[in-house]
Amino acid sequence: GAVVSQHPSRVICKSGTSVKIECRSLDFQATTMFWYRQFPKKSLMLMATSNEGSKATYEQGVEKDKFLINHASLTLSTLTVTSAHPEDSSFYICSAPTPQFYEQYFGPGTRLTVT
Amino acid sequence: AQSVTQLDSHVSVSEGTPVLLRCNYSSSYSPSLFWYVQHPNKGLQLLLKYTSAATLVKGINGFEAEFKKSETSFHLTKPSAHMSDAAEYFCVVSYGSGNTGKLIFGQGTTLQVKP
Numbered sequence: 210g211a212v213v214s215q216h217p218s219r220v221i222c223k224s225g226t227s228v229k230i231e232c233r234s235l236d237f238q239a240t241t242m243f244w245y246r247q248f249p250k251k252s253l254m255l256m257a258t259s260n261e262g263s264k265a266t267y268e269q270g271v272e273k274d275k276f277l278i279n280h281a282s283l284t285l286s287t288l289t290v291t292s293a294h295p296e297d298s299s300f301y302i303c304s305a306p307t308p309q310f311y312e313q314y315f316g317p318g319t320r321l322t323v324t
Numbered sequence: 325a326q327s328v329t330q331l332d333s334h335v336s337v338s339e340g341t342p343v344l345l346r347c348n349y350s351s352s353y354s355p356s357l358f359w360y361v362q363h364p365n366k367g368l369q370l371l372l373k374y375t376s377a378a379t380l381v382k383g384i385n386g387f388e389a390e391f392k393k394s395e396t397s398f399h400l401t402k403p404s405a406h407m408s409d410a411a412e413y414f415c416v417v418s419y420g421s422g423n424t425g426k427l428i429f430g431q432g433t434t435l436q437v438k439p
Binding site for chain 2 (some may be wrong): 213216243245250251252253254255258302304306311312313314315316317
């Protein structure tokens with residue numbers, strides 16, 4: 210089946226710094242990708258839709274200036290957490306649907322810890 | 325608006341006994357419904373999906389779910405639990421009309437399988 214990768218799998222950063230997380234679709238092209246956040250013992254919350262060649266669309270309550278999304282190519286979307294704070298510590302997961310959104314594949318997630 | 329409620333945060337069964345994970349949904353549109361499984365340190369995996377075809381949906385690893393519109397339910401079942409089934413399970417509903425690819429996740433149910 211299709212594979213979506215994320216890099217890094219875990220990252221620890223200091224408060225105030227920025228962190229970039231990559232999401233790649235390895236064997237199919239994805240004009241759209243999605244970014245989710247998962248708190249411990251909690252569900253996944255959709256943060257934003259990443260659109261290749263255009264601006265990302267953010268869900269209500271998600272700060273677009275804090276969570277910068279760039280969909281640089283048909284196989285790569287990046288999420289940059291800017292000026293990270295401890296409350297940004299979380300598990301970030303991306304997903305990529307195949308054309309016509311027939312199937313959707315999830316990355317393995319990135320564990321972000323802000324100290 | 326769409327929402328999904330998983331009625332049990334934790335389910336414990338003995339190996340070889342049936343599994344029932346309960347899910348109720350709310351949707352203004354004809355919903356697409358999914359069950360995903362999340363094993364520790366692994367990406368979300370699709371177990372099965374309902375997209376307005378047969379109401380009894382068979383998935384991977386012996387799981388199945390029945391869409392009951394009158395009860396707004398989409399419960400996940402398996403006749404005989406295996407130790408490898410221990411994981412976090414999410415009931416998911418598609419977001420909005422049409423095929424946007426956006427998903428709304430339930431709170432998750434932790435399935436524990438005892439030997």
